[in-house]
Amino acid sequence: MSKSEKFWDKSAEKYSKSAIADEISYQRKLQETQSLLSEEMNVLEFGCGTGTTALHHASHVKHIDAIDISENMLTIGREKAKQAGVDNIRFKRCTLTELDAQPASYDVVLGLSILHLLPDRLETLNQVVHFLKPGGIFVSSTACLGDSFIRHMKLVAPIAKLLGLMPDFYVVKEQDLLSEISGTGLRVDQNWHHGGTVKVAFIVASKQG
Numbered sequence: 361m362s363k364s365e366k367f368w369d370k371s372a373e374k375y376s377k378s379a380i381a382d383e384i385s386y387q388r389k390l391q392e393t394q395s396l397l398s399e400e401m402n403v404l405e406f407g408c409g410t411g412t413t414a415l416h417h418a419s420h421v422k423h424i425d426a427i428d429i430s431e432n433m434l435t436i437g438r439e440k441a442k443q444a445g446v447d448n449i450r451f452k453r454c455t456l457t458e459l460d461a462q463p464a465s466y467d468v469v470l471g472l473s474i475l476h477l478l479p480d481r482l483e484t485l486n487q488v489v490h491f492l493k494p495g496g497i498f499v500s501s502t503a504c505l506g507d508s509f510i511r512h513m514k515l516v517a518p519i520a521k522l523l524g525l526m527p528d529f530y531v532v533k534e535q536d537l538l539s540e541i542s543g544t545g546l547r548v549d550q551n552w553h554h555g556g557t558v559k560v561a562f563i564v565a566s567k568q569g
């Protein structure tokens with residue numbers, strides 16, 4: 361089991377009970393995403409956590425594949441879906457690299473609070489493009505620590521990571537992320553950000569063709 365998997369497995373219960381940091385921005389993201397969804401769509405969410413967002417979108421689409429490396433996160437997600445009577449989300453333990461799906465098979469890919477946690481962001485973005493249908497849409501929300509007030513975090517992060525109090529994370533700037541997304545051939549259609557201490561960039565991009 362990887363260090364990251366261990367961290368998220370251990371955090372799952374607490375994560376599922378924690379309040380959404382910025383409810384107004386979260387609702388705006390849900391609404392803007394739902395304006396892009398329709399009933400015949402197949403959606404992939406990678407790093408789905410306990411499925412909160414997938415559950416919000418489930419009634420707007422045909423099917424959601426919700427994947428994550430943490431089995432404990434997925435167990436909570438499956439239970440929440442069962443409680444809500446939602447049966448069109450398949451929760452699966454895997455990474456994008458391990459995902460057994462046809463190329464160009466999803467209308468929408470969601471990557472929410474995940475890109476800054478991955479060491480191989482460019483490879484991940486290329487995989488997103490690989491799994492998107494032509495005309496498909498990538499919706500992302502990413503903590504941009506490169507644009508944030510992280511002076512203190514820089515000092516404590518190595519210790520906190522060592523103690524297992526923080527996951528591995530990577531410092532990204534919004535402008536760099538936009539360039540990386542454009543660099544894969546996706547067209548950035550929408551971009552705004554929120555957050556005080558940590559800037560969070562919401563980016564919607566589409567695959568041309």
Ligand SMILES: C[S@@+](CC[C@H](N)C(=O)[O-])C[C@H]1O[C@@H](n2cnc3c(N)ncnc32)[C@H](O)[C@@H]1O
Nearest residue numbers: 368407408409428429430433454455456472473
């Ligand atoms: C900060 S949480 C975000 C969860 C959810 N997307 C949300 O917005 O609430 C990050 C999630 O990504 C998962 N994760 C970390 N690395 C991953 C990887 N390589 N592939 C898939 N999921 C991963 C973690 O297990 C965790 O559930």
